[in-house]
Amino acid sequence: MPVLSQILEIVKLNITLEWRQRQSILAVLLYVLTTTYLCYLVFNGLISSETWNALYWIVLIFAAVQAAFRSFQNEADRRFLLYFSLVKPQVLIIGKTIYNFFYLLVIGLFTFLLFLFLLGNIVADPTAFIVLLVLGSAGFACILTFVSGLAAKAGDNPALPAILSIPLLYPQVLALSRTSIRALTGFSWTVNGPVLLVLLLLALVSLLLSYLLFAYLWRD
Amino acid sequence: MKTHWWKALGVVFVLYAIVFGFLGPVPRLPILNETIRVLYFHVTLWFAMIILMTASLSYSIGYLRNNSPLRDLKAREGAVTGMFLATLGLLTGSLWARFTWGAFWVNDPKLNGTAVTMLIYLAYFVLRGSVEDPQKKARLAAVYNIFAFVMMIVFIGILPRLTDSLHPGNGGNPGFSGYDLNSDMRMIFYPAVIGWTLIGVWIMNIKIRYTKLIWKQNEHLD
Numbered sequence: 090m091p092v093l094s095q096i097l098e099i100v101k102l103n104i105t106l107e108w109r110q111r112q113s114i115l116a117v118l119l120y121v122l123t124t125t126y127l128c129y130l131v132f133n134g135l136i137s138s139e140t141w142n143a144l145y146w147i148v149l150i151f152a153a154v155q156a157a158f159r160s161f162q163n164e165a166d167r168r169f170l171l172y173f174s175l176v177k178p179q180v181l182i183i184g185k186t187i188y189n190f191f192y193l194l195v196i197g198l199f200t201f202l203l204f205l206f207l208l209g210n211i212v213a214d215p216t217a218f219i220v221l222l223v224l225g226s227a228g229f230a231c232i233l234t235f236v237s238g239l240a241a242k243a244g245d246n247p248a249l250p251a252i253l254s255i256p257l258l259y260p261q262v263l264a265l266s267r268t269s270i271r272a273l274t275g276f277s278w279t280v281n282g283p284v285l286l287v288l289l290l291l292a293l294v295s296l297l298l299s300y301l302l303f304a305y306l307w308r309d
Numbered sequence: 310m311k312t313h314w315w316k317a318l319g320v321v322f323v324l325y326a327i328v329f330g331f332l333g334p335v336p337r338l339p340i341l342n343e344t345i346r347v348l349y350f351h352v353t354l355w356f357a358m359i360i361l362m363t364a365s366l367s368y369s370i371g372y373l374r375n376n377s378p379l380r381d382l383k384a385r386e387g388a389v390t391g392m393f394l395a396t397l398g399l400l401t402g403s404l405w406a407r408f409t410w411g412a413f414w415v416n417d418p419k420l421n422g423t424a425v426t427m428l429i430y431l432a433y434f435v436l437r438g439s440v441e442d443p444q445k446k447a448r449l450a451a452v453y454n455i456f457a458f459v460m461m462i463v464f465i466g467i468l469p470r471l472t473d474s475l476h477p478g479n480g481g482n483p484g485f486s487g488y489d490l491n492s493d494m495r496m497i498f499y500p501a502v503i504g505w506t507l508i509g510v511w512i513m514n515i516k517i518r519y520t521k522l523i524w525k526q527n528e529h530l531d
Binding site for chain 2: 256
């Protein structure tokens with residue numbers, strides 16, 4: 090079977106499994122809902138563009154870490170043996186990353202709508218914000234999928250996924266939040282073009298690293 | 310003497326940097342004044358740290374190639390010693406920031422880079438601590454070390470150049486060579502980098518020898 094269709098199979102398999110265990114994505118969405126509502130209660134009357142933007146990325150990053158960590162948690166032992174006999178580890182990590190990209194994008198869009206609803210529709214350029222969100226989801230997926238695989242192998246220390254992955258996400262979150270604040274106030278594609286390119290390159294570098302290193306990670 | 314000359318060289322270079330760092334001539338610059346002498350310690354400690362972290366990275370790559378426990382030990386001790394130098398570099402830098410920029414910690418891309426580096430290596434140690442099986446621990450740690458090192462280089466090397474920094478060489482400021490690192494200062498700066506690196510390698514070697522003795526003792530008991 091050619092590699093591309095194998096990757097597609099992994100993505101499809103993950104979507105099917107996700108559909109069968111709907112409560113897990115609902116749990117993540119509920120997590121976003123409760124934390125956003127918490128922000129709404131605590132920051133009532135204090136919402137400016139800056140706080141809106143900062144809260145959005147903080148809520149999203151914690152939701153993303155939780156969501157991505159689940160992607161390997163259940164299969165560290167059992168289902169992985171099946172994968173390992175069927176596909177190469179490189180195919181597995183690429184497939185998982187693509188799947189997580191869509192997953193995180195859904196969570197990001199949901200959080201975005203929720204923020205618009207609860208914390209106020211103050212986004213001047215929603216298209217620019219969503220483009221940033223797509224780039225951010227890609228970058229998050231590349232790093233988080235790999236680190237979740239690592240954390241799942243390292244045992245069930247509940248703090249581990251967060252402390253291993255959040256420092257690695259700093260470069261992206263910094264670039265994303267600095268740029269997305271401009272989407273709230275007025276966005277120029279020519280000025281922010283280089284930042285978008287940097288975000289894309291960051292995602293590609295982390296994807297390349299996970300492609301190269303994942304085989305070592307899962308060899309037992 | 311044949312094998313230990315580099316330790317003596319390290320001591321001589323560091324002593325030289327301390328003595329001449331405090332007594333030697335420095336350019337008279339506004340705001341910086343005499344605090345420019347911290348450069349001999351702050352920047353050189355950071356150079357030495359990056360060198361040790363790079364050594365740790367190369368041992369991690371080596372470990373993935375041949376699974377030798379010795380490589381893993383070297384990778385760990387390289388990271389521990391690098392972390393030690395990073396802490397010293399952070400303290401000296403913080404002191405310097407207090408007297409030139411007015412605060413011990415400012416929101417500057419290079420400082421955020423420092424923070425991310427230290428958090429990544431702390432996470433590396435937590436990862437090592439949370440796995441029991443030594444082979445699995447070594448493999449996971451090596452993989453994380455490689456992944457994290459590249460992200461660290463991206464953060465401290467590339468991102469600050471995209472935004473303004475209070476540090477020289479970024480955001481339109483001239484680099485060191487532009488105005489203040491004159492030939493007098495270079496004569497102290499480069500030996501200090503080599504000196505701190507050699508001292509770091511020495512510390513690392515002692516720690517490796519210590520762990521090897523423990524291994525030997527355990528073998529003996531078994």
